[in-house]
Amino acid sequence: MGVGHIKVGTASSRFAAWIASGFILVAIFLPFVAGRSLLQDLFFIFSMLVLTQWWNLLAGYGGLVSVGQQAFVGIGAYAMFGSVILGNVDPVVSILIAGFAAFVLSVPTAFLAFRLHGAYFAIGTWVIAEVMRLGVAQWKAVGGGTGTSLPRSATRDMWFVDGISVLFDVKTSAARDILAYWLSLFLMVTTIAVIYWFLRTRRGLALFAVRDNSQAAQSVGINDFISKLIVYFMAAFGTGLAGGLIYLQKARISPDSAFSVLDWTAYVIFIVVIGGIGTLEGPIVGVLVFFLLQSLLSDFGSWYLMTLGVIGIAVMLFAPKGLWGLFTERTGMELFPTRRQLVIPEKET
């Protein structure tokens, strides 16, 4: 039939797939042996990983450097709170509502932000997020500017919580942490799987072309606007889901925390940059480093932030491709390869 075929996988990626399956299996059963604080730490790592993967898709692959992803975390979180408090929806279901709310919001914001390019786009997204924060602060039903908590009845009667508390023989508060942990694990794994799948589709290939040279991409028939729009919508939806989940676990919300540029964008950018922008592996490495730094240094207050800043600058200067980039340059290893390699069976011409 054909004269050649495409190969994407490599030896290291097949190895990585085995390791990943093993890891997921262990992670699923971890609550049976692990204590509550470890699960909370892992929840933090997984949910940050979701946020960083989406930001990385947006900025690292799509070239859309957004400083306003907190808009989608915040709107997702508030959509979750709103649907629980006002609509009596189960919190687990309301996480989905959070994703859809963020997606719906991303349509008009795309209309505004896509008129801007480069640095102007970044500032524009930030401004949009600030406007959202100020707007939500006016919403009295969910606590206005001071915020509110999830009603006890809602968190106690949440789906699965009863079952988990019986199964593990723990209090409902601990059962809620286990549920949140499982949800974050599920969301993290699906996020990486969906992004990896997307990068290997035809649209993903177009995204690489637009990233490398948008003028040339247009001249081979790629609609660069559509490519970027798809990525923007996907990232909004995923970030909204994460926002809903994070605030389900926190069970307390305020506009300043839900729309925090530091927590949901600055840290996210830091993680992606030190890990390696434009790779799926980078955010994974980055989030682990970030977690380590945070647990070692967060007691030192402003020294902690200054250390993060210094590390960020050092990595940008000496390893602009991040820690993973440094590693992959030395070893040539890729855990999530996207390169379409041409294999011509007979003898090469």
Added chain:
Amino acid sequence: MLKLVKMCKSFGAVCVADEISFEVSKGQALGVIGPNGAGKSTLFNLITGNLPPDRGYIGFEEQDITRLPPMKRVRMGIGRSFQIPQPFHRMTVFENLMVAAAFGRGLSEAEVIDDCVSILEQTEMVPRANVLAGQLSLLERKRLELARALATEPKLLLLDEIAGGLTEGECQKLIATIRGIHRTGVTIVWIEHVLHALTSVVDRLLVLDFGRVIGIGDPMSIMASKEVKEIYLGIDV
């Protein structure tokens, strides 16, 4: 096949296309010459839609394409190579072709593999298929420009100084490749400073100066005309 009527484009006070009108019929090869800054690349950008015209009309295969965006024109069959090669540098040579073929023709990746392989063969790039485009030599980049344009399966191929900067031997090989493409029925418009390369392929020459067409016709008589010698070759006659 391609028809331009009174195309105009200015950047501020500088007029880079001044009432340009000409036609190219199917299967022809037209060469475009003119001094630096005469508006040759601008002319291509107008034809591909990368630049919007101020006034005028462009038709392609009897259809008005004056307002169509670049991607639609590619789908209709207008392929182009850039003067300064613009490869997708973090993608491999093969991926460069595949993305062009898939999106230029509206097909899936699997459907275009075979065609991409034969274009690699035609442009002698098979051994470099899995190399990153950013690591190619100048000749290879030029070949990639050509190959990528071909991958979109153009009916009209616009070549922008594809032979510039090559050695004589490399140039001869490239000419042979372009001749081969022309023989398959592809219409060609080719901007070039390397005159002997141009005249060995094209049937007509168009001379641009200050955004104006100052001559169009068969290469011999164009090159012999006094006006062209004065303006283009800088010779006092």
